[in-house]
Amino acid sequence: MSLRVGQEAPDxxxxxxxxxxxxxxxxxxYKGKWVVLFFYPLxxxxxxxxxxxxxxxxxxxxxxxxxxxxGVSVDSKHCHLAWLQTPRNEGGIGDINYPLVSDLKRxxxxxxxxxxxxxxxxxxxxxxxxxxxxxxxxxxxAPVGRNVDETLRILQGYQxxxxxxxxxxxxxxxxGEKTMxxxxxxxxxxxxxx
Numbered sequence: 475m476s477l478r479v480g481q482e483a484p485d486x487x488x489x490x491x492x493x494x495x496x497x498x499x500x501x502x503x504y505k506g507k508w509v510v511l512f513f514y515p516l517x518x519x520x521x522x523x524x525x526x527x528x529x530x531x532x533x534x535x536x537x538x539x540x541x542x543x544x545g546v547s548v549d550s551k552h553c554h555l556a557w558l559q560t561p562r563n564e565g566g567i568g569d570i571n572y573p574l575v576s577d578l579k580r581x582x583x584x585x586x587x588x589x590x591x592x593x594x595x596x597x598x599x600x601x602x603x604x605x606x607x608x609x610x611x612x613x614x615x616a617p618v619g620r621n622v623d624e625t626l627r628i629l630q631g632y633q634x635x636x637x638x639x640x641x642x643x644x645x646x647x648x649x650g651e652k653t654m655x656x657x658x659x660x661x662x663x664x665x666x667x668x
Contacts, residue, residue, distance in 0.1 A: 476587040479611060483511070483602045484585035490544070490573035491554040499544070499573060502606065508541040508633070509602040510625060513588045513595035517549040517557040521619045523567050525597075526574070528622045533571035535626055539633060540604075543572040548583060548594055551576040588613055601629060603636070 477484065487500040501509070512529070514522040529536075529543050536543050549557075554574040560566020575582070583589035588598035599620060601610035609632050612620070631643040634653070641653040644664065654664035 477585070477600075477608060477611070479608050481608055483509075483600065483606050483608050484582075485606075486582045486585065488546075488575050488577060488582060489551045490575040491551055491558060492573035494555070494558065494569070496551050496555075497573065499575065501544075501602075504542050504602075505606050506604050508539065508604060508629060509600075510536060510541060510543045510629065511546065511586075511600045511602060512544070512620070513546045513583060513586065513598040515594040515597070515616050516547055517553050518565060521616065522547075523562070523565075525619050525622075526567050526570060527562065528619075529625075530567075530570035530572065532622050532626065536629070539626075539629060541629060544575055545572065546575040546577050546582055546595065548577050548580055550578050590615075599625065601625070601632065603632065 485502045490499045562568045583595045588596045598613040642656045
């Protein structure tokens with residue numbers, strides 16, 4: 475069965491590499507915070523490091539929004555460590571600002587339904603709210619990387635509607651732009667102001 479938005483995010487405990495050390499992490503320990511959980515195919519590849527470093531470069535923006543970032547692949551913790559210890563200009567990623575989780579047994583990938591026929595993860599991204607519920611998901615094949623700014627925009631939208639439950643965010647909404655009320659009158663007011 476595939477994981478759907480509105481469902482509880484499958485919990486897991488796994489070893490991650492963070493700050494050049496091995497650490498066991500449990501997803502449910504992040505309750506009370508938003509979590510961006512993203513999967514990528516493999517370490518020491520080509521598109522993957524662009525995403526991982528992009529999330530790391532923008533980590534402060536996520537942190538300022540009470541959000542943790544976790545990257546997951548089927549590589550071992552030792553492979554993650556070697557990749558982190560390799561400079562970016564030599565095919566590595568250098569130090570990053572969030573944990574890389576090892577899913578060597580592929581159990582997390584299976585639970586999130588992103589394991590492909592090659593035994594690698596597709597590029598799955600799951601936005602999990604502070605109660606542990608999946609609010610947003612995207613999954614795409616390996617050749618095209620994700621947009622970190624779009625992940626931030628979606629996160630900010632869900633945080634906005636969580637704080638303003640009578641409002642919804644229209645297409646292309648960004649923070650500070652007009653929202654609408656989720657009823658026939660409210661939507662007419664929104665469209666009449668355009």
